[in-house]
Amino acid sequence: MADLEGERGGGGGGKSRGGGAGGAAAPYFYDQPVTEERTWVPWVVPLFVIACVAVFVVEMYVNNCPDDTHRTEPCVARFLHRFSFQPLHENPLLGPSASTLKKLGALDWNKVVHQHQGWRLVACIWLHAGLIHLLVNMLSLVFVGIRLEQQFGFARIGVIYLVSGFGGSVLSALLLQNNISVGASGALFGLLGSMLSELITNWTIYSNRVQASCMFGV
Numbered sequence: 001m002a003d004l005e006g007e008r009g010g011g012g013g014g015k016s017r018g019g020g021a022g023g024a025a026a027p028y029f030y031d032q033p034v035t036e037e038r039t040w041v042p043w044v045v046p047l048f049v050i051a052c053v054a055v056f057v058v059e060m061y062v063n064n065c066p067d068d069t070h071r072t073e074p075c076v077a078r079f080l081h082r083f084s085f086q087p088l089h090e091n092p093l094l095g096p097s098a099s100t101l102k103k104l105g106a107l108d109w110n111k112v113v114h115q116h117q118g119w120r121l122v123a124c125i126w127l128h129a130g131l132i133h134l135l136v137n138m139l140s141l142v143f144v145g146i147r148l149e150q151q152f153g154f155a156r157i158g159v160i161y162l163v164s165g166f167g168g169s170v171l172s173a174l175l176l177q178n179n180i181s182v183g184a185s186g187a188l189f190g191l192l193g194s195m196l197s198e199l200i201t202n203w204t205i206y207s208n209r210v211q212a213s214c215m216f217g218v
Contacts, residue, residue: 044154045145048161049138052184055126056095056134057083059104063096085130093130101127101182107169109177121173125165127182137184144191151198157191164190 060083065075073087076094085094102108105123112120128134149157161184168186 039150040153042146042149042154044158044161045141045149048145048184049141052126052128052134052138055104056128056131059096059100059127060085062104063100065096068097091130093132095128095130095133098180101129102180106180106182107173107176108180109173112173121166121169124169124182125162125184125187128184129182133183137188140188141184141191144188144195148191148194148198152194157194160190160194161187164188164193 060080063086064082065071065084065086066078066081071087073089075084075086076088077084085091086097088094090097098106102111104127105120106127107120107124108117111117128137145157145161165184165187168189169181171186172181
């Protein structure tokens with residue numbers, strides 16, 4: 001112990017770290033371990049994407065455009081047979097008919113209020129009006145959601161997505177009472193709001209603020 005104290009400049013008449021002979025030893029500092037921010041492995045966002053794609057396949061299967069004898073124009077992409085799209089004048093987004101969407105749970109104010117079909121407030125989040133609608137929403141979900149889930153974990157992002165989607169459905173039912181609506185736009189706006197909140201809160205720690213701003217702008 002005496003040798004250890006001597007090495008630290010604490011005794012034996014040696015010169016201390018404080019600069020004075022025989023003075024009090026300077027405090028000994030130990031290196032503190034650097035804690036790294038935890039990165040989560042995303043799986044909820046990919047699961048949401050798979051669910052939306054699967055539901056869209058079900059939409060097209062139920063729609064069965066070639067079986068509609070009341071059509072005046074041919075289906076789009078007829079080589080897909082049962083999964084072909086409605087004529088463009090009916091659905092320019094390359095998807096099913098409005099009646100199919102209603103059957104599967106599209107948000108309809110009259111059905112929610114007067115027929116007490118509240119389940120549509122949740123079901124409509126997973127439906128999409130067409131292939132273009134689906135691609136735009138899923139690309140946005142992957143771009144925004146994967147990064148957020150890596151940073152904040154599956155539980156928070158999953159709750160934000162579902163709660164925001166439900167809130168968007170309620171708002172849509174109130175504002176669009178004469179139309180049906182489908183899609184995960186409300187859920188996506190919830191994730192974008194979370195991303196913006198994180199950007200503003202941690203603005204001072206970003207080393208490249210221009211890049212961070214451009215990332216949100218995209």
